[in-house]
Amino acid sequence: MQWYYSKNGxxxxxxxxxxxxxKIESKxxxxxxxxxxxxxxxxxxxxxxxxLRPAFGVPVAAQPAPxxxxxxxxxxxxxxxQAPVPGYxxxxxxxxxxxxxxxxxxxxxxxxxxxxxxxxxxVCGIVSLVICCAWYFSGPIAIVAIVMGHISLSRIKSQPxxxxxxxKAKAGVITGYIGLLLALIVAVCAIFAMTLxxxxxxxxxxxxKEMREQIRKDMEKKRSSRELxxxxx
Amino acid sequence: xxxxxxxxPWTFAGLGLFCIVMALWPWRNEVFALSPGCVFYRLTHLxxxxxxxxxxxxxLSDGRVLxxxxxxxxxxxxxAWLGVxxxxxxxxxxxxxxxxxxxxxxSGGWWIAAVVLLFSVLRNLPWWPFCLLAxx
Numbered sequence: 141m142q143w144y145y146s147k148n149g150x151x152x153x154x155x156x157x158x159x160x161x162x163k164i165e166s167k168x169x170x171x172x173x174x175x176x177x178x179x180x181x182x183x184x185x186x187x188x189x190x191x192l193r194p195a196f197g198v199p200v201a202a203q204p205a206p207x208x209x210x211x212x213x214x215x216x217x218x219x220x221x222q223a224p225v226p227g228y229x230x231x232x233x234x235x236x237x238x239x240x241x242x243x244x245x246x247x248x249x250x251x252x253x254x255x256x257x258x259x260x261x262x263v264c265g266i267v268s269l270v271i272c273c274a275w276y277f278s279g280p281i282a283i284v285a286i287v288m289g290h291i292s293l294s295r296i297k298s299q300p301x302x303x304x305x306x307x308k309a310k311a312g313v314i315t316g317y318i319g320l321l322l323a324l325i326v327a328v329c330a331i332f333a334m335t336l337x338x339x340x341x342x343x344x345x346x347x348x349k350e351m352r353e354q355i356r357k358d359m360e361k362k363r364s365s366r367e368l369x370x371x372x373x
Numbered sequence: 374x375x376x377x378x379x380x381x382p383w384t385f386a387g388l389g390l391f392c393i394v395m396a397l398w399p400w401r402n403e404v405f406a407l408s409p410g411c412v413f414y415r416l417t418h419l420x421x422x423x424x425x426x427x428x429x430x431x432x433l434s435d436g437r438v439l440x441x442x443x444x445x446x447x448x449x450x451x452x453a454w455l456g457v458x459x460x461x462x463x464x465x466x467x468x469x470x471x472x473x474x475x476x477x478x479x480s481g482g483w484w485i486a487a488v489v490l491l492f493s494v495l496r497n498l499p500w501w502p503f504c505l506l507a508x509x
Contacts, residue, residue, distance in 0.1 A: 146476045148478070148480075150476075151476055174476060176474065182474050183474060256382060262482075265482075266451070266485060266489070269422070269485075269486065269489050270421075270423040270426070270447065270451075270489060271422075271423040271426065272422070272423070273412075273424065274411065274413070274423070275413075305477065307476070307477035307479045307480075307481050307482075308477050310479055310482050311477070311482030311485055314483060314485075314486055315482055315489075318486050326413055329413075329417075330412055330413065330416070333416050
């Protein structure tokens with residue numbers, strides 16, 4: 141069976157199951173890195189795949205018994221599999237029994253990890269970034285993106301079996317913060333401009349007068365040529 | 374309903390959006406007229422990355438695809454990407470394709486921000502290839 145693994149957003153593979161196990165044992169693939177093989181609905185954290193649990197358990201089992209023989213390690217492995225990594229107390233998952241118990245039935249209707257909020261956060265972040273000139277829209281949307289992004293990031297961290305989409309949630313947070321910053325800058329400028337009289341505003345324009353005239357003329361020319369196309373202004 | 378949404382979220386979201394658009398379709402001109410003029414543009418004469426977005430949507434709703442592309446290439450291509458990903462999600466849900474799902478890179482957010490900011494700088498340059506990006 142061909143396995144793929146993903147580290148930091150880059151996809152690697154295909155590799156065999158044995159190779160993947162070797163990579164896990166050499167710590168090249170951690171329990172939170174995503175793996176996928178044909179028939180799985182979506183990428184899942186390697187620590188959630190029942191077949192791979194022993195590979196994570198081996199180093200833990202080797203620690204307490206320095207002179208552990210192979211059978212002894214075998215005996216400890218199931219116990220270690222109960223908690224392969226601290227914080228992975230998601231053994232009983234009523235939502236996704238397929239992942240924990242029967243990896244052979246991966247094609248079965250098993251719900252993939254939810255990433256709706258991460259996608260929503262990313263969409264809100266991009267929208268807030270793009271419409272930054274309308275600060276009264278983009279500011280609130282950016283805050284929504286930041287809040288949803290942080291919520292889904294913390295959910296992905298605490299319940300990796302149920303929630304996915306780390307890159308998307310991160311993108312939502314990043315674009316949300318930049319959108320909020322731009323919205324604040326535009327808002328400050330706009331509110332400042334509202335307090336000025338039109339004459340003062342004219343003096344504030346940062347391009348020299350001749351240049352503005354030139355730009356205006358160019359625009360008029362372009363606009364009049366565009367009038368030929370039936371279009372709204 | 375909830376279970377169905379969990380199993381086929383892409384199909385469900387697409388149908389919902391389609392219903393909303395169809396419900397608003399007879400009043401689309403009124404909806405577009407709701408969007409206020411841009412104060413930022415009036416003050417600075419700069420095009421922000423979303424400038425021309427309403428005109429882009431309006432042109433699309435009238436079926437003038439080239440005008441839509443001309444008004445805001447960024448929003449146009451973002452919509453095209455969204456359409457591709459939505460279609461991919463729907464086809465995967467109905468098991469038409471079973472290809473390897475894509476992993477969104479963790480640095481993706483920085484790339485998106487960089488593209489949007491670069492676009493907003495380029496479309497304000499007054500020289501030939503860049504002024505095509507301005508919605509005029």
